[in-house]
Amino acid sequence: MNASPQSELPSSSGVTSTEASSNARHGTHQQFSRAGRFLDDFGEASIRVFRAMTDTLAILAATVQLALRPSTWTAPVRSVMVRQLLFTGSDAMMVTLRITGAVGIMVIVQAALWVDALGLDRELIEPLLWRGIVRELSPLLACLVVVGRSGAAVATELASMTIGGEIEVLDSQGLDPMTYLIMPRILAFVVSVFGLALIAATSMLVTGFVVGHFMGVIRTPWSDFLGGAIRQFTTVDLLFFIPKTTIAGAFAGVICCRDGMSVRDSITDVPLVSSRSIIRAMTAVFAVSAVSSVLIYGRLLVFKVL
């Protein structure tokens, strides 16, 4: 009660000066506190992203290191690898054919529409089809098929295993979870995405040709079309296709495995982890595709950047 009597006088708004001062201090404090909270959240998010990136790179490095070591390939690890290839690669072939067949039709229809609308020569359709499909669409679609089909399954399986104590059971028997569970899955993702991207490219080219031929958009015979497509093929395409499929597949695999293994609480977290994992993996796939395009072709969309 040291405040002077003046300070107790109400202002025109009916608030005493003590209250006003207190409110002002409180307001400033709130502002600082809000700013502090923002910085806190921002810092936390940055650390989380940084940690996720370093974890991802560390898992990738460990996968490569383990895969190159002959002693890694014991009978149980080989068995997991074969099963995973079967599930991720072989079982996904029909889905890939169906999806990419439909996309091939969409591409040729759109290409024909735009060539007609812009009054361009129809001979442009073949290189457009080839480049669009081989460079961009087939790796992306293969990744999406693998992530949507196997990524969710891997994340769910690993999360369930973690919560159910199965990882501990494996570990207790001398089976390193990284070697037995993660490495084969990531390698299976890499091999499957590469293989499915080849299948996707072939499927899209064939359906594109067939539909284009019936629509009268492509008038060349199949042998000429194929010859033309092969002539379009450059070393840069090869340089582009291999790293784009393998790197994107590896990132997708690492993200799904890491998310699956990171679950800690209860079985109800498994679906959350699974859906989050798919979104993250797809984001990574698109990011890798975009970065690869910029690095290899020096272009971001239509803008030359390198």
Next chain:
Amino acid sequence: MTSKPDAFDSLQIDTKTTSAEEPILKLRSVTLTGLDDPTFNMHGVDWELPSGHLAVIHMNVSQHPRDFASALQGIFPVRFGDIQFCGVTWTQSDVALHCQRRGEIGRVFEQNAWVNNLNIRENVLLRAQQLGFAEKQLDEEIERLRSQLEVPPLSRERPAFVDQPRLQRFQWLRAFIGKPKLLILERPLKALQSKALAVLLSAIESLVETGSSVLWFAGTQPEFEFSTRVPCSRWIAGIDGIHLAKESVPAATEPGRKMLEEQTQRKEPRDE
């Protein structure tokens, strides 16, 4: 009363002499707080398990040994101190060596003991295959152990479709394959009838004779009874969050002995 010797009388484990060799397990100032069971805590425990030795740890029925057993295998982190298995400290960073060493430990889990997407046969053979056993040698060993432990034929069913008594027997088989240097048994008689005790003890005797050590987390009444009769070191896990306290080994009382013999000799229906 027949004087027929049972499995317990034939156990010849010297608990008094300590081996000059490296102990199988060595705990130095270990402080541990269990996640699965917060009541099972250890504070600065020093403990050794020599080779060729059976130790029984009695736990309260509400206590679960999983975290402690995992810590002994270097899977679960201790807060302070370190645990050595055959001279290897789990805090070392050599993952390959750790995996190799863990492969030398057989373990019967109290719960969650199986990889659910593998069938029983694959689960049981997993450790042996990882260790690189030849197929023929493995088949012979499995047949020998199956007959010794009275385990039914290895099925190709998933663990979720197999009843608990059979699963428990399969766990025994898995743990005994490859003559492990250390056998950790977490309430191994769970879901089994008490006559299974004699079978298990006989197998333990054979294993201990080869120099392996056995650590038995006991929790049931028959387990408590047997440990008063066989030569082993007995320990009590405190529920107040401390220590492993050594218990003396009292001579078997006649009523207890009689009850145990009746339990083990009674004609009971097969539990499989």
